[in-house]
Amino acid sequence: TTLGGAAALAFAAARRPTPAAFAGIAWLGLTAEFALHRILPGPKTPEELAKMAVTSVLIPPAALGHRLAGEVRVRRPRPAARAILFDRDDTLIHDEPYNNDPELVRPVPGAEDVLRRLRAAGVPVGVVSNQSGVARGLITPAELAAVNARVEELLGPFGTWQVCVHADGDGCCCRKPKPGLVTRAALALGVRPEDCVLIGDIGADIEAARAAGARGVLVPTPRTRAAEIEAARRDALVAGDLAEAVGLAMGDRAW
Structure with a gap:
């Protein structure tokens, strides 16, 4: 999802509308699917729907950043025990x-x-x-x-x-x-x-x-x-x- 969104922005900045559109559609579809899974259990109040929509956009890049930071951290050489x-x-x-x-x-x-x-x-x-x-x-x-x-x-x-x-x-x-x-x-x-x-x-x-x-x-x-x-x-x-x-x-x- 994050890569799709990043690709859409990158292609748009490079003035390549067709691949930007495909990447954007992929991002939108994956984000919508993620939001739907979170919305269905309820409650389906307007405030909750707005919250789910916004956080469903933010969670994938935040999760990816957290994962990458963890990968870097665990692969650093650990100091030898004293x-x-x-x-x-x-x-x-x-x-x-x-x-x-x-x-x-x-x-x-x-x-x-x-x-x-x-x-x-x-x-x-x-x-x-x-x-x-x-x-x-x-x-x-x-x-x-x-x-x-x-x-x-x-x-x-x-x-x-x-x-x-x-x-x-x-x-x-x-x-x-x-x-x-x-x-x-x-x-x-x-x-x-x-x-x-x-x-x-x-x-x-x-x-x-x-x-x-x-x-x-x-x-x-x-x-x-x-x-x-x-x-x-x-x-x-x-x-x-x-x-x-x-x-x-x-x-x-x-x-």
Whole structure:
């Protein structure tokens, strides 16, 4: 619709009436169809009809401009993360619900390699994890510490561990999707939240990153809901595995 209108104006300015007329008819027909779809549900008052007619002319170029601006924005090179934060379960290690046994800790494929490379490159890394099993009485603080120690034994040291042990109804400010874990991790690592990238497997990770002003990368698993993946495709980044996620965070898909 917008291109038809622009072509009509351009041909008219070039004193080419025939193509200007064809382009103008195309623009008018598409605009009328758009307006009709918006008018039919009603109400059909004179004021509403006038409003629909005017806005049906304005919306297509506004929408096209918004789309083009978004295309330019998402294709700009993203600055490399100054620190990377990881969710724990189903991101760094396979999820064992309410795990209180260090012997059940199993890293996901590629975790050891990407962490080794990040440390070699001098990029601070941290873990931000919800562990409501403590509040529910399913995990003791000592068992949680033992499991986290096993993660470090297998994957190396992290610059910070930020863990929320509260349940959903506790009203804390740290449980993802709230930003507390991310902002505290950034402070502990000596960077701003906006300089961090949080890599996780569910929508709460992406929402926590956004709430803190950080960027998020979703690495879906079979447990990740389709709606969470779709939302991440619109507002964040989606990666096929941990290595690709780190590559996106560092501005290099081939990381």
